[in-house]
Amino acid sequence: MTTSTTTEAGLGARLYPVADWYDAEALLGFDERAVLARLREFLDTEAKPLLAYYWERGEFPEQLAQPLIDLDLMEPFDAPARGIYHGFRIFELARTDASLATWYTAQAGLFRTAIRVGASEEQQREWMPRVIDFSLKGVFSLTEPEHGSDIAGGLATTARFEADLPGSGTWVLNGAKRWIGGASTADVLCVFARDVADGQVKGFLVDRNAHGVTVEKIHGKASLRMMQNAHITLAGVQVPESMRLHNVDSFKDVAAMLRAMRSDVAWIATGIQAGAFEAALAYVRERRQFGRTLGSFQLVQEKLARMLGNLTASLALVVRLNEQQSQGSYRDPDSALAKMQTSLMMRETVALAREVVGGNGITLAADVARFHADAEAVYSYEGTHEVNALIVGRALTGESAFTH
Structure with a gap:
């Protein structure tokens, strides 16, 4: 829970007086605008001076990561944050830099959505608080080297279930994923693979440091240069049944x-x-x-x-x-x-x-x-x-x- 002593006078009349011509910002409450104003101050003073240097080097300014997490932007209020706040949070990040917005939404959007939609209630109770406070960092790993737009039918990474004990078991994953942003610093990779038994797509949280996982940075990019995209190879990676997203049974x-x-x-x-x-x-x-x-x-x-x-x-x-x-x-x-x-x-x-x-x-x-x-x-x-x-x-x- 974030508290703010920002006053209406200190916040100012508008966050976006020119860019938001029809004043959609008026849909935000005072507390929501106050959090966005704190984000603006951080981006202007801490992030903007670094952007050109790190963009040209093709590196992410890691010194911004923890301070950005510490701003408590994902769920800063007593009640669940409204969708309009989530949208303007992304808007504010992106108006500063697309890589920063992509990095943050990899956790707050992609990975959180994977858990919210794909995890069972029990799994959500265990994982979601850690997703929100970034103590469990994850990335959405769907796209493959040969399959992007045709991923629904073309997904080639495989998952094979091997029962070892009654009521439990292990999945073995083989394949590759590509263009996965933030993979090198994630705790887990949310990998989607095709079950060889029924041909349906399943989801798994894979430990980034698990045996058989190789994460390689993609070099030579001319866009989103600060965002660290990775090529991931999965060779006989073992994942326990408890780390399968239990609500993902098909594409x-x-x-x-x-x-x-x-x-x-x-x-x-x-x-x-x-x-x-x-x-x-x-x-x-x-x-x-x-x-x-x-x-x-x-x-x-x-x-x-x-x-x-x-x-x-x-x-x-x-x-x-x-x-x-x-x-x-x-x-x-x-x-x-x-x-x-x-x-x-x-x-x-x-x-x-x-x-x-x-x-x-x-x-x-x-x-x-x-x-x-x-x-x-x-x-x-x-x-x-x-x-x-x-x-x-x-x-x-x-x-x-x-x-x-």
């Missing part, structure tokens, strides 16, 4: 997780737009050419207006989706549409931000280059544009256009 159960997590990525895509837009706006207000500020030129103002239009539309999408999900309505086409459209608008917004900053837009000092590059990863993960479009198209027509 339909995994799809239920993805349905919830796509909305988190839509908030990231929206936050990235806010960060790029704010950086570009600050630059054109100060940068002078031809004896005038760049912000005084018609073409620059038109681009700023388009960026704000994209950002405002994206924020409206994610806020409305959040309202639906808070009421218990989790539909594949809803989250797919939000992820698809916010990512599409994000791509244009970051390109326009880089464009109005001119030559300096390719430098890390101006911030927009980082947002521009990182947006490409967000555009593709948690469902590509095409896959999400086909999910929406299937809902519209009643016919699947996925290839077989």
Whole structure:
């Protein structure tokens, strides 16, 4: 439980006076805004000065991890945090840096959702408090080297049950996972594998240091450079039955997780737009050419207006989706549409931000280059544009256009 002595005067009138043009922030309560203000202060003073250096080196600033955990952002209130707070927490992280947002949501979104949806009540009682306080750090390990968009039918990692004692037993996992962010510092890997007995997908919490687990950093990335993505090899890895997610019996159960997590990525895509837009706006207000500020030129103002239009539309999408999900309505086409459209608008917004900053837009000092590059990863993960479009198209027509 986090307490705050922040006053209304100290908090200020608005957290997002320009980026949130239609004031969706008004849906937040005072205590929620106070926590977000504390997060903003940490990001501005501790994180921002490090971002360009670590992004260029392709390393995560590990010194930020524990202080970020210590902010107690996941469940900071006496009652369970509202969905709108969770959304704006992601938005605030992403408007600072996409890797920071991805790192935090790997635990607070992906891994927590895997436990919430896939674990039995008994398992949740044991694990969920440790997920919330980060004493059990985990990562969502679904994507494979040869299977991304076709993972539902193509998942190749196998699980074989070997009974050794009545009522117990051990699972043996073989295969590989790829693009798993944060795997090198996780305690457990939430691995999805196909049961050789019935052909159905099951979920397992695998000790990262277990015999047969190899975690290798993926080098040479041009996007999300601070986020440490890994290639994981599983060779005869033994997992006790107690560490199997007991509510995961098929890929339909995994799809239920993805349905919830796509909305988190839509908030990231929206936050990235806010960060790029704010950086570009600050630059054109100060940068002078031809004896005038760049912000005084018609073409620059038109681009700023388009960026704000994209950002405002994206924020409206994610806020409305959040309202639906808070009421218990989790539909594949809803989250797919939000992820698809916010990512599409994000791509244009970051390109326009880089464009109005001119030559300096390719430098890390101006911030927009980082947002521009990182947006490409967000555009593709948690469902590509095409896959999400086909999910929406299937809902519209009643016919699947996925290839077989």
